[in-house]
Amino acid sequence: MTLNTQILKIREKFLHEYKEVKNSKDIERLKIEYLGKKGLLQSLMLFLKDASTEERPVFGKEINELKNEITIQLENGLISFLSKEEDKKLNNEEIDVTLPGRKNFQGRFHPLTLLMNEVIDIFVSMGFAVETGPDVDSDYYNFEALNFAKDHPARDMQDTFYLNDEMLLRTHTSNVQVRVMEKFKPPIRCIAPGKCFRNENISSRSHVFFHQVEMFYIDEKVTFASLLATMDEFCSKLFKKKIETRFRPSYFPFVEPGMEGDIKCIICSGQGCKVCKHSGWLEVFGAGMIHPEVLKSGGIDPEKYTGFAAGLGIERLAMLMYNIKDIRYFTQNDLKFLQQFDL
Ligand SMILES: [Zn+2]
Structure with a gap:
């Protein structure tokens, strides 16, 4: 070929x-x-x-x-x-535009965390520093240094989880007060956010586990009027409108005089409604002038310095703000409940 x-x-x-x-x-x-x-x-x-x-x-x-x-x-x-x-x-591969899209599940903060952060931001903007203390603390910082003597009847007001004779789960974030006084000299402007524990029956209104923000201010010539003004300012910032507060005498061993603080009902503006039980007022915080014995525990001279303190329950505040009827919703991890909050 x-x-x-x-x-x-x-x-x-x-x-x-x-x-x-x-x-x-x-x-x-x-x-x-x-x-x-x-x-x-x-x-x-x-x-x-x-x-x-x-x-x-x-x-x-x-x-x-x-x-x-x-x-x-x-x-x-x-x-x-x-x-x-x-x-x-x-x-x-023609695209079917009628098919439903894929949902993108995004994480978010718990409503209590959102509210707690908001409260912290407001106090920080007013010049308060943030300090934290331990959840497990000694009887001394939780009670004794705050003018609850060992046999003080006021201890019965707070049912406590004791771990042993000396240690307990803190019943309030007030355990931070004396720790801060030991660390710093006045003027002290401080808040203490955190978890608290009380040995109570769980119901729609109370839980064994809740959150508080404690606020206190110690300086020369701190007066009750400064406490009123501070809480007025705080509440107006939190509710984003002018809010009136009022105080009723109450008793807490670590303050003298002790008060309970109310705000004018945010639902009815004081006219009276179901939420405020027709009183026109809502109880929001406990407060008072820091007891001289507590200042002494912290090494501060009560003759020279005075101070005020107030404690806010975050669950209580959230329940008021969002009209939530049962405190147990916060710990049930129900996404339908949790996804409603985007503060
Ligand atoms: Zn009302």
């Missing part, structure tokens, strides 16, 4: 096989078969070296022409098939 016949045969074979091509994969296969390193056109080159000197350039030219023809045909074919295949794929 002459080289010329070989060239014509390969061309015919190619044209025949090309007619059978159905997709881009067939094109790739032909490319290897004809143009690959061990392909049919390469095999023609082996014959070329046996050709005579006159024939060699003629056949060389013919082989090159065939190579070009095959290359162009395969490249055009590949482009055309790839484009058809892409169209087909897109048609099959």
Whole structure:
């Protein structure tokens, strides 16, 4: 078989096989078969070296022409098939715009954390520093240093989880007060946010576990009027409108005089409604002037300095603000409840 016949045969074979091509994969296969390193056109080159000197350039030219023809045909074919295949794929993957989207569940803060942060931010903006104390504390810092002597009847007001004779779960964040007085000298403007624990029956209004923010200010000439003004300012900032406060005498061993603080009902503006039990007022915090004995526990001279303190229950505040009827909702981890809050 002459080289010329070989060239014509390969061309015919190619044209025949090309007619059978159905997709881009067939094109790739032909490319290897004809143009690959061990392909049919390469095999023609082996014959070329046996050709005579006159024939060699003629056949060389013919082989090159065939190579070009095959290359162009395969490249055009590949482009055309790839484009058809892409169209087909897109048609099959048509987007159904009526399908519901996938929900993206995002984490969020617990409503009590949101409110606690808000309370902290307001006090910080008023010049108060934030201090924290331990959840497990000694009887001394939780009671004794705060003017609850060992046999003080006021201890019965707070049912306590004792761990042993000396250690307990703090019943209020007031345990931070004397710790701060030991650390700093007046003037002291400080808040103590945190968890508290009391050994009480769990009901819609009370829980064994709750949050408080304790606030206190110690300096020369701190008066009851400063306490009133501070709480007025705080409440107006928290409720984002002018809020009136009032104090009623009450008793806590660590303050003298002791008070309970009310705000004018945020629902009815003092007209009387179900939430405020038609009194026009809502009880929000406990407060008073820091007892001289407590100042002494902290190494502060009560003849020179005075101070006030107030404690806010965060659960109670949240229940008022969002009209929540049961304190147990906060610890049930029900997403339907928790997802309502984006303060
Ligand atoms: Zn009301």
